[in-house]
Amino acid sequence: MYPISPLYTDYLRRPDREFIVKALVQSEEYDSSKIVDFSIENSLSLNDGFEIGTAIPSKLTIRLRTNEIIPANARIVPYLSLSMAGMTWLQAQYPWQDMHVSWIGDGTDWLPLGEFFVDGREKINDVWTFTCYDKLVFADVAYISSLTYPTTQRAVFNEICNRLGWTYDSSVVINPAYQIQAGPAGYSMRQVLSYIASANSASIYIDKAGTVKFKRFSAADTPVFDMTTADYVQVKQTNPVKTYTRVVVTYNTEDELKYEAGTGDDNHTLYVENPFATQAVTNGLLAALNGFSYLPLTMDARGFPQLEQGDVIGFEQQEGTTWDETVSTWQDTHIPWDGIMRYKTVILHQVFNFAGGLRMTLEAPSVSEQQSEFVVDGTLTTAVNKLNKEAVKEGKSYYGATITRTEGLTIEREDHASKVILNSDKMSFQADGQDAIYFDIPSRRYKFNGTLEATDGVFTGTLQGVDGTFTGNLSAAGGTFEGNLQAAGGTFTGTLVGVDGTFSGTIQAATILGTDIRGSTIIGSVLKTAESGRRIEIDSAGFRSYDSNGRNRVQISTSTDSSVAAVVWRDTNGSSVGEINSYESSGQLTVFSNNLWLGSNSNANPIRLQGAVTFGGSATLRTGFVYGIGISDISGLQSQLTSLQTQISSLLSSFNTHRHSVTVPNHNHGNTANQTSGGGTFQSTTP
Incomplete structure (x- = not known):
């Protein structure tokens, strides 16, 4: 059930409730003057009974009086509010912090009824009828996974939601132990999502705010909304209470391969199709659904727009009889003293209709016990089933x-x-x-187009080609070639010996050994000065110098064609001790080392730094002097020294001109025989 405020909840129960409607079409807002009416259908089941693992798009049919052009796949969100125009202070018996009502008394907060996208349209006179579906329809595309299998169902679910740009909430609970063994080729994204949901005892739907949700079912479900006899017009029970105690999961429909769990007849068995199912999945379904029951019915009621498909609801029904009309035995009569029976059911299909007021129709269908136990196939059904087993199907x-x-x-x-x-x-x-x-x-x-490879083979007759390129191994016990042997490319293994010869074109070889190789262009994957030990190697990765122990000491390489180019020096352990890098993006040339020394062997040729120099850390001058830097060359130093000199001069002037006075009272030095005198004010001199 979609959350709403206490004020909204209270006003929905009032008999004099009055709705305010609007619809957001793309970025344009349509009010009641343009909205003629609309209906919304939400479903978790499209057959005659209860299902799990469904992913059924909700449908909006809305009629608008407009001349504006609404594009294909336009986003439409209808809203409902309740009018507060007639509310008095005495009626406002709500906590002050929950009173989200404007002073002009227009209405409660707006409740979204779903996010839909235009699929079809029809115009009659000046009224357009738009048929729309929620975003589950966008998942009707082939699913080609980029994951590595086997992988978890959670990883597959996340990959699909990320591709579609969907978000889901905490209701989506997927068992982390459930896996998919191979890439689900041949399925749409919506099918894969529904199979993952069914494995976790759930169905998928899009809530009123456009969020992907799981509706999970279990025997312990309690009603989220209770209806009184005043909340509905009529209710019709279509079958006895339906209860499930057994689960049968078909994971291969062609060969009818199944997993089973629980006990019970067909009337108490839930049948599920899921190619990702295992016995553990089937046992998990039974653990969640064993004992799950609901009352099959149809109901016409007042509209409560916060209800969603899959909600478990309770309702009351007056079933009182007189003592004379009661024919059951005392111990078998279970009627409350007020004559009102209370039932529980689940919303499997609901329709909201708005035309000034809001009404809804709820359905919880089920297959009767006779239909479950005695399924009779007609001649046509029997023939179709036989054809399905024996015929090869197109596209399967x-x-x-x-x-x-x-x-x-x-x-x-x-x-x-x-x-x-x-x-x-x-x-x-x-x-x-x-x-x-x-x-x-x-x-x-x-x-x-590729490599033709054979362990052995015999060609008889004449092997002739106008032209051709041979790669791989060309081997012969013996042979004589007359004329010109010419090849655009080729690979020779073994020893090719000739007194002399001239090769034109391209010579391809995994290894070329020789002390003197001459040519205008030599192209190869690796160029080495020696097979091992001290050597230089050149290949597509760059230039490398190795010491006699085969350790790479100097390396010149680029990371990409337009990024970093570097020269790296390494120690005997292979660790970098310093490098020079150039960066294409910033035009920088950087030198890095854990302990970098820049020095000159001659005082007559000192190290020179030209241009502006920036020190990123502290600079220490251990010996010698710094020449060539004057006070004016250091930014701000001259003004700072002038300021300090001014302050020193001011302090010196104040000190040299300071004078003060001291006042001393008359006194007798502690002897009363002395004359009391010596007091007065005395002025000091300057320092």
Whole structure:
């Protein structure tokens, strides 16, 4: 149930309630003068009974009187408020801090009724009817995962929500031990989300604020809202109380492979389809749903817009009879003295209709006991079931093999690394989406894009080619080549010996050994001055110098083509002791070391720093003197010294001109025989 304020709750119960309506269409607000009416359908089940693992989009049908152009997929959010125009001070019996009512008495706070997106429209006269669905419809796209499998259901759920830009709240509780063993190829995002929800005893829905939520079911559920007989028009019980004590989960519909848990007949069995299920998942479903029950019914009632699909509600029903009409035995008669029976049910389907006032229809359907126990298939159903078992279906994967009208026979791995397409126009073996072996129909040639490798093989007849490139190993017991042996590229293993010769074109080799190799251009993956020990190596990673122990001591490399270029010096342990880096983004050249010395071997050629110099830390001059820096060369020093001199002069002047006076009373030095005198005021001299 969506949270609302106490004031809103109280006014919903009043018989004289009056609604105020508005709708936010994109960024434009429509009031009651443009809103004709609307209806909202919310569902957790689309069949004749209770289900889990559903992800059913809510539907909004709204009629607007407007001439404005509302684009496709426009966002529409309807709102309801309750008028406070007739409220008096005596009626305002609420805590002051909860009274969020404006002084003009327009209405309570606005309650959103869901976030919807335009899917279809129709115009009759000057009124547009828009059919809209919530954002679950955007999940009806193929799910191609980038995760590494097996992985947790939580990781898959997060990947889908992140791709769709969705947020979910704390109601989404996924068992961390539940995993998906292989990439779920062939499923949409909405299907995968619903399977994860069903494994965790829940269904998925989008709440009134647009947040993804789980509605979890358990036998211990208690009503979140209680309705009195004044809150509904009529209620009709459609079947006896439905209770579940057994769970059957089908994880392979083709071969009808299932897991079971619990005991009970078909009338007390919940059937679930979930390709990600295990016996542990099935046991978890039974633990949550064993004993879950609800009263199947349909109800027409006053509208309570805070109710959501999946809410468990209680309601009262007058069932009192007279003593004469009661025919049951005393011990079997369970009627309260006030004659009002209290029941519990769950909202599996609800419809809100607004046309000035708000009313709602609630449904909690169920399959009757007879339909559960005695399922009779007609001849057509029997034939269809037989066809489903025996026929190969278009677009359905059979261990990676699929038959479609567009590509014929397709065989594809779940991670899409390899794929085979066979039809009358195309025969192709693909790797990572590219043709590796295929038949080129216009040229009538089989073509290879990659490496042709064989353990052994014998070619008879004449092997002839106008041109070609051989990579890999070309081996022969013996042979004589006459004429010109020419190749754009090739790899030779073993020993190639010639008295003399001239090679034109490209020579490719994993290793070239020799003391004197001459040529205009030598291109190779690695260039070494020696196989091991003290050597220099050059490859695509840069330049490296090794000592006699094979340790890299000097390295020149770039991190990317447009980023950092560096020269690095290393110690015998391979740790960097200093480096010079250049940064493309800032144009900086930096020198770093844990202990950096810059020195000159000649006093006649000192170290020179040209340009502005910035010290990032403290500078210590251990010996010698600093020349060439005057007071005026240091910013602010001259003004600071002048200020200090002025203050010193002022203090000196004050000290030299200071004088004070001392007043001493008349006294007799402690002897009363003496004459009392000597007092007066005496002025001091300057220092």
